[in-house]
Amino acid sequence: MYRHSISAASALLLISLILPGDLAHADSDDLSGPSVTRIVTLDSAPAAQQAAPKDRAAARRTVSDAQRTVVDAAHDAGIALSVQRRYRNVVNGLLVQVPVGQTGRLAELPGVAEVAEPVTYEMPERPTPVPKDVLAKAVAQAGHDARSGDAAPSGREIVTATDLTGVPQAHRLGYTGKGVTVGIIDSGIAYDHPALGGEGFPNAKVVGGYDFADEDADPYDDRFGPAAGHGTHVAGIVAGDDAHIEGVAPDATLRSYRVFGTRNTPTDAIILAALDRAAADGVDVVNMSLGSTGNRSSSVLSLAVNHLVDSGVPTVVANGNGYAGPFNAAAPAVADRAIAVGSTYSSRYPFLAFTLDDGSTAPVPYLDSGRAPAAPVTGAHPVAVMASSCTPLPAGSLDGKIALFAPYTGTDVFNCRVMDLARTAEAAGAVAAVHYDPSGTPDALPFSPCCGTIGIPVVGIRARDAERIKAAPAGTELTWGAYAGAPMTADAAGLMDAGSSWGPGNELEFKPDVAAPGGYILSALPPAQDWYGVMSGTSMASPHVAGVAALLLQARPDLTPAQVQTALQNTATPLAMTGDHERGRQPVAQQGAGRVDAVAALASVSGDTVTATPSELALGDLEGRERTRRITVHNPTARPVTYRIGQSAAVSAAPPYTSEWQPTDATGDARVDGQDSITVAAHGSRTVTVHIRQPHGVTEGTLFGGWVEFTRTGSAAPEIRVPYLGMAGDFDAVSAINPTFTSVNKTLDNPALRPGYFTFGKNVPTTVDLTDASTSNDKAWVMLSHGFPLLERMRLQVLDARDEVIDTPYDASWVTRNSGAGTGMAFYSWDATRTDGTPAPAGTYRLRLVFDKALGDPQKSPGTQIWTSPEVTLVR
Numbered sequence: 001m002y003r004h005s006i007s008a009a010s011a012l013l014l015i016s017l018i019l020p021g022d023l024a025h026a027d028s029d030d031l032s033g034p035s036v037t038r039i040v041t042l043d044s045a046p047a048a049q050q051a052a053p054k055d056r057a058a059a060r061r062t063v064s065d066a067q068r069t070v071v072d073a074a075h076d077a078g079i080a081l082s083v084q085r086r087y088r089n090v091v092n093g094l095l096v097q098v099p100v101g102q103t104g105r106l107a108e109l110p111g112v113a114e115v116a117e118p119v120t121y122e123m124p125e126r127p128t129p130v131p132k133d134v135l136a137k138a139v140a141q142a143g144h145d146a147r148s149g150d151a152a153p154s155g156r157e158i159v160t161a162t163d164l165t166g167v168p169q170a171h172r173l174g175y176t177g178k179g180v181t182v183g184i185i186d187s188g189i190a191y192d193h194p195a196l197g198g199e200g201f202p203n204a205k206v207v208g209g210y211d212f213a214d215e216d217a218d219p220y221d222d223r224f225g226p227a228a229g230h231g232t233h234v235a236g237i238v239a240g241d242d243a244h245i246e247g248v249a250p251d252a253t254l255r256s257y258r259v260f261g262t263r264n265t266p267t268d269a270i271i272l273a274a275l276d277r278a279a280a281d282g283v284d285v286v287n288m289s290l291g292s293t294g295n296r297s298s299s300v301l302s303l304a305v306n307h308l309v310d311s312g313v314p315t316v317v318a319n320g321n322g323y324a325g326p327f328n329a330a331a332p333a334v335a336d337r338a339i340a341v342g343s344t345y346s347s348r349y350p351f352l353a354f355t356l357d358d359g360s361t362a363p364v365p366y367l368d369s370g371r372a373p374a375a376p377v378t379g380a381h382p383v384a385v386m387a388s389s390c391t392p393l394p395a396g397s398l399d400g401k402i403a404l405f406a407p408y409t410g411t412d413v414f415n416c417r418v419m420d421l422a423r424t425a426e427a428a429g430a431v432a433a434v435h436y437d438p439s440g441t442p443d444a445l446p447f448s449p450c451c452g453t454i455g456i457p458v459v460g461i462r463a464r465d466a467e468r469i470k471a472a473p474a475g476t477e478l479t480w481g482a483y484a485g486a487p488m489t490a491d492a493a494g495l496m497d498a499g500s501s502w503g504p505g506n507e508l509e510f511k512p513d514v515a516a517p518g519g520y521i522l523s524a525l526p527p528a529q530d531w532y533g534v535m536s537g538t539s540m541a542s543p544h545v546a547g548v549a550a551l552l553l554q555a556r557p558d559l560t561p562a563q564v565q566t567a568l569q570n571t572a573t574p575l576a577m578t579g580d581h582e583r584g585r586q587p588v589a590q591q592g593a594g595r596v597d598a599v600a601a602l603a604s605v606s607g608d609t610v611t612a613t614p615s616e617l618a619l620g621d622l623e624g625r626e627r628t629r630r631i632t633v634h635n636p637t638a639r640p641v642t643y644r645i646g647q648s649a650a651v652s653a654a655p656p657y658t659s660e661w662q663p664t665d666a667t668g669d670a671r672v673d674g675q676d677s678i679t680v681a682a683h684g685s686r687t688v689t690v691h692i693r694q695p696h697g698v699t700e701g702t703l704f705g706g707w708v709e710f711t712r713t714g715s716a717a718p719e720i721r722v723p724y725l726g727m728a729g730d731f732d733a734v735s736a737i738n739p740t741f742t743s744v745n746k747t748l749d750n751p752a753l754r755p756g757y758f759t760f761g762k763n764v765p766t767t768v769d770l771t772d773a774s775t776s777n778d779k780a781w782v783m784l785s786h787g788f789p790l791l792e793r794m795r796l797q798v799l800d801a802r803d804e805v806i807d808t809p810y811d812a813s814w815v816t817r818n819s820g821a822g823t824g825m826a827f828y829s830w831d832a833t834r835t836d837g838t839p840a841p842a843g844t845y846r847l848r849l850v851f852d853k854a855l856g857d858p859q860k861s862p863g864t865q866i867w868t869s870p871e872v873t874l875v876r
Contacts, residue, residue, distance in 0.1 A: 033100040037084070039118055039269055039300055041093040042066055044111035047304075048089045049279050049311035056089075063088040070094070070111050079106055087272055089279040090304040090311075095269045116300060118267035119331075121292045123226040123260060124187075125370035127233050127525055127533035128352060131377040134483045135159075135244050135532045138350045138522060159522040160237060160245040162346050164494045165544070166599035167248050170551055175602060177249025177550035179557070181207065182238050183283035184543075185274045186231030186290065188213075188221035188258035190526035193232060195240035195247075196254070205239065207253045210277055212270045213261025220258075221526045227260035229525045233535050234289050236524030237543040238550070244532060245523055248547025248598075249554075255283055259290075266290075268301040275304050279311065284553055286315045287546035289539035291330025293320060294816035296790075297505055302335035309337035314553075314561040316341060316546040318538035319512040320501035323447065324821045325661040326589050326653055326703055327506055327789035334505040339549075339565050343500040343518030343541040344575065344595055347493045350520050350534055353484035356383075358472040365484035366434070366459040367445045371419060375457040377530065380479040381431055383469055390416035390424050399429035402478050404469055406438050411747075414760065418449030422458045432457040434478075436466035447499070494595065495578040495586065500538055502590045502653075503725070504703070506790035506816055507854070510618035510725050512592040514568050515575070516544040548598045556605045562613075563605065569593035569615035570720040571600035574707060577651055577663070584665065585650040588705025592616075593723045604720075607636040610643070610680065612710060612722050619726030621701075622694040631708060631722055632687045635680040642679040642713045645672045645688065649706035652728075654699040657787055658740040658822035666695035668704040670724060677713075692724055700729035732863030736851035738787030740822030750825070751784045751849060753869040757827050759783075765870040768832050779832070780872045782847055784818075785825040791815040792854040796828045799846045799868070806834045806845075814854070832874055842876040 045066040051059035067086060071094075074081040079102045085095035095118075098106055107115040130138070139155035153161075153168030161167040189196060189206050197203030201218060209219040222228045241250035257274035260266050271290070278286050286308065296302070305315050319340045320330030333340035351365030352375065368374055386393075386403040403425035408416040422433040433456060437446045446460035469476065487493065497519045503511030518541030525533040549564050559567075572594035577583045585591075593616060603609050611634050619627045635641055649667030656662075670692045680686045695704050705725040709718035741750040749763035756776055760783065769777050782796065796810035809830050818824045830847060834840050846869050853863040 035097045036100045036103065037095065037097055037118055037269070038103060039093055039116045039272070040070070040096055040106065041091060041113045041116070041300055042070060042111050043113040044069065045092055047092045047307050049307050060088050063092045066092060066111060067094055070109060073109050073111070074106060077105060077109065081106065085269065085273055087276055089276045090307045091272065091300060093300065114300070118269045119292055119295055119299070119301070121266045121268065121271065121290055123266065124230045124290065124539055126226060126374065127229045127529065127535040128368040128374050129377060129525060129530035129533045130352060130522060131481060131530060132244070132532065134352065134481065135522060137483045138485050139244060154246065156244055156246045159350060160240065161248045161544070161547070162517040164344070164347055164517050165548065165596050167548070170598045170602060173602070175551040175554055177239060177252030177547065177554055180249065180284045180550040180553045181253045181255060182249070182546055182550055183255045183257060183278040183281070183286045184231060184235050184238065185257045185259055185271060185278065185286065185288045186234050187225070187227040187229070187260035188219045188231045189235045189254060189256040190221045190232040190524070191256070192527065193524045193531065195236055195242035195245055195524045196232065205254060206256055208281060209256035209258070211258040212273050213258050213264045219256035222258070222261050223526070223528055225260060225262035229529045229533065230260065230289070230539065231256065231258065232526050233523045233533060234287065234539060234543045237521060237540055238287060238547045240524050248544055249550035252547070252550045255281055268299070271301060272304055275308055279308055279313065283313060285546050285549045286313055287543050288315065288317045288332065289542045291318055291320045291333055293322070293328060293330050295331030295334070296814060297331070297334040297336060297507055297509055299331055302332045302338070305332045305335040306337045309561045312560065314339060314549045314564045316542050316549060318542040319503070321499050321537045322501050322821065323499055323659045324501070325659050326502045326657045327504065327817065328501040329503045329505050329511040330501060334509055334511055336509065337561065339514065339545060339568065340503070340512040340592070341538055341542040341545045342512040342515040342591055343497040343536070343538040344494055344515050345488055345492045345497050345519035346517050346521065348485055348487050350522055351484040351486070352534070353482040355479045355482050356469065356472060357477045357479070358468070363482040363484040364461055364465045365445070366461050369458040369460065370448050371452065372422070372454045372456060372458040375432065375459050376480045378481050380477045382475050383434070383478050385470055386425055388421065390420050393424060393428035395428065397428045398425055401430055402432045402434060403430040404434045404466060406436055406466070417451055419452050419454060419458070422454050422456070426454060426456050430456060432459070434459055434461055436461050436463050438463050438466070491579050491581050495575050495581065496591050497536065498578060499536070500590060503592070504589055504618070508618060508620050508727065510592070510616045513565065513616065514545060514572050514593050515591050515595045516541040518544070545596055548596055548601065551598055552601060552605050555602055559605060566611050566613055566615040567601040567604040568596050569723065570611055571597050571604050572721070573597055574648065574650070574721070583651060585648070587653045587703060588650045588723050588725045589653055589703045593721065609719055610635045610641060610710070612720050615722060617722060617724035619692060619724060621727040621729065621731040623730045624694065627692045627726065629690045629692065630687055631690055632685050633678065633680050633710060634685045635682060638682050640679055640681050642677060643710040643719070644677050644713065645675060646709045646711065647706055648709060649704070652695055652698060652702050652704040654702040655734055656738060656740045656822070657789060657817065658738065658819055660740045660743065660822055664695070664698055664702065666698050668695050668706060668726065669693045670706060670708050672708070692726065694726065694728035698728050700733035701731060702728040704728055732853055734788060736786050736788040736791065736853065736865045737867065738785040738817070738819035738822070740787070740819065741785035741825060744823055751782050751867055751869070753847065753872070754781045754783050757781055757829070763870060765873070767873045767875060769875045770832060771875055779829045780847060782828045782849065782869060783825055784828060784849065785823070786851065787817045787819040788851060788853055789817055790854040791851050793852040795850040796830070797848045797850060798830050799848055801844050806840060808835065839876070840874060842874050845872045845874060846870070847872060
């Protein structure tokens with residue numbers, strides 16, 4: 001089925017006011033059911049930011065009039081509508097409360113484009129605090145290891161801005177973000193930190209903002225919630241500056257918009273309010289280190305981002321984190337005009353560590369789990385080896401001790417994961433838990449464990465360090481508070497972080513757009529979290545790019561967001577394969593255009609080098625056809641330039657779309673109308689036509705990509721590049737059923753008809769027996785791990801003996817894959833009733849899953865895949 005990336009446009013906005021008199025009184029005919037919160041977007045007037053700056057005040061009045069008309073219409077229709085917020089700048093919309101039974105009538109009112117349930121956004125993980133004396137060791141070591149010379153980066157630059165993207169060199173050239181204001185939409189900023197103003201609010205660094213989580217004027221970082229410290233860490237990367245750290249744009253100013261709090265549930269309704277306020281405040285750049293997977297690029301928040309960008313504000317968004325393979329980009333990073341950022345590793349490991357009193361002085365590096373309290377910065381306790389079992393231990397058997405264990409490897413792995421083992425240790429009195437993975441590389445630190453939270457610190461160490469602990473005398477003590485910094489290997493340093501979420505967007509959008517350092521970044525934390533800490537992820541990469549955008553805007557305040565993105569992508573550095581740097585380049589679907597280069601991007605916007613637009617090519621699925629695109633090369637210089645045209649390809653990624661994606665060396669091919677060079681006149685432009693073909697002999701659904709490269713005559717390296725990303729074959733040929741689930745769990749089926757909830761096994765006939773006293777067999781269940789990126793519709797149907805549908809217990813639109821890294825799944829049930837709620841008669845039935853795949857040709861029906869279960873015998 002022939003596809004291109006789907007995009008959508010609409011107009012909306014948000015202002016955080018609850019106005020009296022916005023209640024439309026309703027009749028009682030459809031007031032049954034609870035009151036629900038909905039975001040209502042209107043199409044009767046464009047959002048104010050879509051108007052020219054001089055016309056925006058009038059545009060806001062027009063939006064207010066349009067909203068008043070809809071509220072009055074709701075009143076006249078008897079709809080009990082209570083307006084909670086009004087959005088006027090980046091979207092034209094309302095946040096309302098309305099009886100659930102009246103939402104359909106509300107959606108039918110003239111001027112209403114959509115009525116949508118607010119989307120909950122994932123809380124970011126907490127940072128790991130780093131004591132000041134440990135940070136001082138990290139800064140000193142980083143500075144010592146840096147290259148020598150007057151332009152050498154300082155240690156405090158390296159630990160925060162790194163030495164990978166040319167930021168220290170940009171600082172030496174005088175680009176520090178001066179005169180640029182960056183809006184940070186996050187958990188708030190600890191503005192009393194010396195790197196972030198060090199005074200009250202507002203101050204010279206944090207010049208404004210608002211707290212949307214608590215609805216007050218003080219946007220100080222959250223103190224107690226799961227996101228506490230995240231916004232301060234992000235702010236330090238953008239613009240921190242003190243004796244210990246230096247951010248990417250240390251002279252930029254900040255505005256703090258707090259959306260993650262202690263008590264609130266962060267939804268797009270609150271984030272919309274923050275975007276709306278940022279637009280009204282006139283920030284120059286916005287950073288959003290937040291996201292939610294499973295949302296479309298046409299969502300209201302993505303549309304708001306597009307409108308903000310269209311009004312002149314580059315908006316940089318984290319692409320998301322997860323070891324889940326292709327098609328895992330978060331929203332609003334998937335917004336067409338957002339600059340979505342993937343994460344690379346830093347050049348060195350700034351590991352916190354502990355020491356052992358076993359006669360060796362070598363520190364033991366560790367990674368915090370992110371699911372538990374941070375490890376303490378001082379203190380010593382004996383280590384005890386614990387069996388890899390979740391069987392309860394005697395009470396008090398681990399009192400005052402630190403438990404060391406390996407993962408459970410038995411048959412019941414779903415009920416005894418690493419965090420379950422840690423909870424077993426906690427119940428026995430342990431004060432901390434240390435885990436390791438003996439099945440991996442001895443020098444590898446384990447990934448963040450699964451699942452849930454806990455009340456004691458949980459850290460992961462290398463297998464070889466675990467063997468050292470196990471060989472030590474009984475009662476050996478572990479002492480917290482050491483540092484174990486070390487350079488990364490060539491297979492990791494500066495390359496894509498394995499945990500950085502992949503693109504493309506679920507509708508084949510080109511995502512991420514660029515990458516930046518996000519792994520093991522030291523930055524600021526609130527004083528209550530010991531001032532400094534380390535975090536990893538695209539949440540740290542995104543502010544790096546926002547900081548680079550500030551440098552570009554300092555150099556050229558007149559740059560449009562499109563010009564900022566073009567400079568970043570044209571000059572980005574393509575990265576080699578993580579873990580195998582000699583094989584080729586990492587798939588474009590994970591790295592986008594590559595790692596940003598601040599110095600090269602500054603040269604681009606200064607007018608010293610050419611640019612190429614569009615700066616990325618999203619090809620869709622090719623179905624064996626050739627795709628044609630046009631690239632225009634712009635020469636701003638006073639002399640003609642000649643470029644050789646070539647291409648370089650990345651390694652391709654074949655399904656499944658999980659952590660078990662398959663690298664393949666078969667690549668696409670890009671050629672330019674038989675040309676191998678072009679000459680562009682002074683102050684002129686030249687357009688070339690690029691013909692791109694998919695790789696031969698690869699699995700349907702394989703993602704391929706590369707770069708069209710322009711190399712100046714006489715130069716060895718390309719000066720600018722345009723990345724491309726496409727899919728070989730037909731998207732419909734990709735199965736909706738995730739094959740990784742059964743390759744990992746060979747004793748299970750997927751899908752599987754099961755007799756009970758959360759029971760795993762083979763796909764076998766089952767009985768629903770309503771005649772006995774047990775309630776455990778009153779429903780039939782289907783376990784499903786589905787892996788297609790976006791389903792237009794998914795249904796669970798019940799068929800009787802004549803194959804007629806008697807019930808549809810599950811029917812949902814725009815469903816994204818639940819497969820996660822490969823073993824994600826869900827259970828769906830039938831309760832032995834018919835569609836009208838009456839009991840189904842005794843007899844034989846089957847359950848049928850129907851998957852309608854999205855992105856189909858509008859002239860055709862969606863590609864449909866069907867699975868039918870074995871028999872369900874209903875006994876009454």
